Amino acid sequence: MSTKVICHIDLNAFFVRCEELKNPLIEGKPVAIGHEGRGGIVSTCSYKAREFGVKSGMPMFKAKQLCQSLIILPVDFKYYQKKSHEFFNYVKRTTKLVEIASVDECYADFTNVIKNNKNPHKFFEDFQKQLFKETKLKCSIGIAPTKFLAKMASDMKKPMGITIIHRKDAVNILSPLPIGDFFGIGKKTAPRLINAGINTIGDLYSLVKKDDENAKMMLGKFFYIISDLIEGKSNDQLDLEPWDPKSIGNSTTLIEDTDDFRDIKETISNLCKEVSERCIKENKLGNTLQIVIKTPDFKIKNKSIKLDKPTNDYKVIFDISCKLYEKYFLGITVRLVGVTLQNLIDPKDLVIQMTFFDYEEHEEQSQTKLLIEELNRKLDKPLLMRASEIKKK
C-alpha cells in the first residue's frame, strides 16, 4: 500500500480572526460572530468566549446569558472570502494538489514536497509561521495517509496544532476518542450509539470487526467503510476541480411566523431573485425546483418538481415556486421559506433539442408560458388516472 502525505489544514476561529485583523482591540476578548435578531445564532466564537461555554450553533441570546461581556459582530463574508483566497493561494505555492473543503479548510497532498525532508515537524512549523507572517491567519494541521485521518488529526490540537497520524498508530490514536468526534457521526447518530453502549471510536471499531448486526442497522452503508477509515485505508485522492455547485438555494426565517400568502409571496419573490442572480453568475441552469418551509414547530417540509427545460430565469422560478407553494402549503403557518434550484447543469453541456414550438416562438414570454402550462399539466397528473391503470381496474 502506497503511503501519501495528506494534510488537512484548518484555520482557527477563522471569522473571529478576520474580525481581529480589522480591529485588533478585540483580540483576546470574548467575541461571537453572528446576527442578533430573531433566530440569530453564533456562527463562530473566539477561544475566550468558549471559556464561558459559548459554542457555535448556539442561539445568540443564550450566548449573551453565558457571557455578559460578549462582543457580538455581524458576519462580513466578503472580507472572510478575501482572506480565504489569501490562505488557499499560500497553500498552492507549496503544492498544486489542493482540495478546497470549505471557506476555512483544505486538504493538500504534500507527498512529493515532504519526500526527502529529514524533519517534517519542523517543516510544518515553518509552514504555519510563514502563513501567519504573510496573512496573519492561524491554522492547525493534521497529517496522515488519508483524508479522513488528516481531518481527524487537525481537530486534535487547536489552535496552531500539528498532529501526525501514521497508519500503524491510527487505531490506537482514534480508539479512546468519544464517538461524537468521529467525522461523519453527528448529533443524531452519536446519542443513538451511546445509548447502545458505544461510547468511543474503539467501541465502534470492535463491533465493526465482529460484524455486529445492531451496529449495521444503525449505520447503514456507512458501517462498511468504518474499519477502512480507522485503519488508514480510505480515500487519499484529492478532488482538485474547482467548486462546481450541484444546487443553489436561498432561504430565510421570516420576521414573524405567518400564514399570509401575500407576505410570503413577497419573500419568495426576493428569494427567487437571489437564486436566479447567483445561478446566472455561476453560469448554471437548474433542472429541478424545490421549495422548502419550516413550521413553527421546526418541522421541515419540501416539495420539488422536475422542470422540462432547465432554467435560471427569475420569472420562471418565481411562477413555479408560487404554484408549488399554493398547491401544497397554502394556509400553513410558516417560520422559514426557501427556494432551491437543483440538478444544476452548465448551459454548454445542454444539448439543445429545438422543438417546433421553441423554433416558432422566440420571445422569453412564450417560453415562460410554455413552462407554466407544462407545470400545470404535471401538477394535475396525480389526479388523472392513467390508461393502463384504468384497464387494470
Add this chain to the structure above:
DNA sequence: TCTGGGGTCCTAGGACCC
C-alpha cells in the same frame, strides 16, 4: 428571545417501462 443558512449525500418508496 429559544434553535441560521449554505450546501452534500444517502435512503426509501412509488411510478413507469420492459
Add this chain to the structure above:
DNA sequence: TCTGGGGTCCTAGGACCC
C-alpha cells in the same frame, strides 16, 4: 386468470458538514 421482477427516474425526508 393470476401474478413477475429488474432498472431507472422522481420525490420526500433526513443526517451531516461548515
